[in-house]
Structure formats: structure tokens, C-alpha cells
């Protein structure tokens with residue numbers, strides 16, 4: 001087979017760029033295929049944030065966070081409990097999540113990949129892929145065909161390899177939907193805080209923050225089953241959860257000025273049967289997804305990109321691109337990323353446990369152990385006044 005590149009990467013998002021930048025910098029010939037333009041313009045569709053480790057991964061890649069696509073940094077977390085009492089927690093300096101324009105962030109990653117020496121073919125959509133004994137072939141909707149010694153599939157939740165090989169499986173424990181709404185103002189959102197309203201029922205949480213001046217996002221994550229039973233559309237489900245558990249949110253839904261429409265995605269979680277085959281590695285959302293509840297999806301994708309780059313670099317040098325030579329990636333992903341995903345799983349379970357959440361409201365020691373080990377700087381109730389402890 002003749003090759004267009006040593007490493008083909010489908011998808012120039014956080015996972016693909018994390019792998020592509022590292023492999024190109026290590027001197028490998030990298031070709032990335034991306035559906036979007038290099039700079040597709042602003043995108044705040046789901047109002048994403050970069051967790052601390054994501055910011056560290058960015059720094060390691062040479063992506064500057066002092067950019068116009070980086071907005072508010074959280075300095076506090078407010079937990080609102082099922083009885084509508086709340087605790088406000090200070091995040092140590094420099095450790096807060098950073099709200100971003102996802103379009104600007106992706107563009108910065110892609111520019112960095114090009115600077116590192118990777119080639120990116122934009123505005124091509126991978127249609128299917130084929131694994132051969134001597135390489136991987138990706139065919140695009142536009143009629144192109146690209147060949148690499150190895151393929152890293154980083155093309156997200158509807159990845160080309162997942163579709164072609166039928167590797168996607170349901171995640172039975174957490175069948176959830178996310179529904180996001182945006183507002184010009186949202187009276188009472190604590191400044192620079194991630195405001196998490198935990199209801200302990202239907203796996204439901206509504207959480208939000210100011211993304212930048214004049215733009216607030218509040219997003220619902222909740223079990224799909226309840227929505228389907230009630231035959232509700234996403235907006236109706238959002239209203240139902242707010243009305244049932246949270247008059248504070250419900251009141252604001254009525255009166256605060258909405259920006260744009262309601263955005264929804266379901267099911268959020270899914271599993272992937274295999275993450276490596278001969279000449280193929282799956283990373284990021286293409287390797288499975290659990291929940292946006294901790295704002296770590298980009299972090300997990302970038303971690304996997306880093307781990308895949310190390311393994312693929314070694315495999316290329318050794319001239320062995322069989323699944324067996326990717327064992328290091330599988331093990332490192334299990335040790336590093338799947339362990340963290342297990343912590344997210346524990347949080348999701350806690351968010352279904354009303355009694356435990358009610359205990360978190362008043363028992364500082366218990367809360368620090370099971371939910372959040374940060375100091376309380378203020379406490380109060382959405383039904384009454386705040387107090388400083």
C-alpha cells in the first residue's frame with residue numbers, strides 16, 4: 001500500500017489534536033481529517049468548561065489559555081440540596097474550571113497542530129474506514145480516500161470507526177439526557193460560581209453559571225426514562241424538573257430573558273466494545289462517554305490523545321502496528337482515564353441518593369468525604385437568607 005501519512009487521524013477536536021500535536025512534534029508524518037473548517041467560528045452550544053487538568057494538558061501542548069475564547073473562571077462551587085439549602089465552597093486559587101467558546105478553543109488546537117507540523121484537511125467528512133493488513137484506509141463523503149500506516153479515530157460520539165465496525169453499546173446504568181438553556185441574566189447566580197442544584201431523584205441536576213457578561217447557561221441532566229414516561233419534549237422535561245424540585249429555578253425560567261433556543265442531547269452515555277484493533281486506536285468520545293456532570297469530557301479526550309501518541313510513536317518505531325502493540329495504551333487508559341470515569345460514576349450514583357444529599361447539606365464532614373472536600377465560605381437556603389458560618 002502507498003501511504004498519505006504514517007498516522008491518519010479522523011477528527012481534529014481535543015482528542016485528535018492532543019495526539020496529532022505530540023506525534024507531529026516527535027517527527028511523525030501526521031494527516032488529520034476534519035469535517036469542520038479550521039476556524040468554524042464561535043460555538044457555545046452546550047456552554048463548555050475546561051477542568052483544571054484540561055488546562056494543564058493545554059499548557060503541555062503549548063495552547064495559550066490567555067485567549068479571547070477563554071471566558072469566566074470559576075472561583076466557587078455552590079451546591080444546592082434537595083431541601084433547597086445550599087453551601088458555597090471556595091476553589092483554591094488557579095484551580096477553577098474555565099468557561100470557553102468551544103469554536104475558538106478548537107481553532108486554537110488546530111492552529112497549534114499545524115504549527116507542530118501536522119497536516120489538516122478540513123471540510124471533509126470521513127464516511128467509512130477499512131483496516132487492511134498493511135494499513136488503514138478512510139474514505140470521505142467528498143469522494144476522497146486517505147491511507148495511513150495507522151489510524152487514530154478521534155471523531156467523537158458518531159465516530160467513523162464506531163459506525164463502520166459497530167462497536168457502540170448502550171450504558172444501561174446511566175441513560176440520561178442533557179438540555180441546555182441560555183439567558184441574558186439569571187438573578188441570584190453567585191458570581192464566578194458553578195451553581196449545582198442536586199435533587200436526588202430521576203438522576204436530575206440543573207447546573208449553571210455566567211459564561212461571560214450577558215450570557216448565562218443552565219443545563220439539565222436527568223434520566224431519559226422519566227422524560228419518556230411523561231411523553232415530554234426536552235423543554236417540557238426541563239420545566240417539569242424545575243417545577244417539581246426547584247421553585248427558585250422555575251421562577252427564573254419564567255422571567256429571565258432567554259437567549260436562543262433549547263439545546264438537547266441524548267443518550268449522553270454509551271460504551272465501546274474495543275478501543276484498539278490492528279492499525280486502529282479509538283480515543284476521546286470515540287472510545288466511550290459517560291456524563292458531562294463534572295465537566296471532564298475534554299480532559300478525558302486530551303488524556304487519551306496523550307496516551308495514544310506515546311503508544312503509537314513507540315509502535316511506529318518498532319514497526320509493529322498490531323493490536324498487541326497498543327496494549328500499553330489500553331492499560332494506561334484503564335489506569336488513568338477509566339479510574340477517573342469511575343469517580344464520575346460514583347458522583348452520578350450520589351446524585352440519585354436523596355437521603356445522602358440531604359445529609360451533605362448539614363454534615364460538613366460527610367459532605368467533604370462523599371461530595372466535595374472544599375471549605376464552606378457561606379451557607380443559606382433558596383427559601384430564605386444566606387449566612388456566613
Ligand SMILES: Cc1cc2nc3c(=O)[nH]c(=O)nc-3n(C[C@H](O)[C@H](O)[C@H](O)COP(=O)(O)OP(=O)(O)OC[C@H]3O[C@@H](n4cnc5c(N)ncnc54)[C@H](O)[C@@H]3O)c2cc1C
Pocket residue numbers: 010011012013014015016033034035036046047048049050051054106124125126127154155156157158159160178265268283284285286292295296297298299301
Ligand atoms: C451537554 C454536554 C456538555 C458537555 N460539557 C463539557 C464541559 O463543560 N467540559 C468538558 O470537558 N466536556 C464537556 N462535554 C464533553 C465534551 O464535549 C467531549 O467529551 C469532548 O469534546 C470529546 O472530545 P473528542 O475530541 O473526543 O471529540 P469531539 O470534541 O466531538 O471532536 C470530534 C471532532 O471530529 C470531527 N468529526 C466528527 N465526525 C467526523 C467525520 N465523520 N469526519 C471528519 N471529522 C469528523 C468533529 O468536527 C470534531 O472536530 C460535554 C458534553 C455534553 C454532551
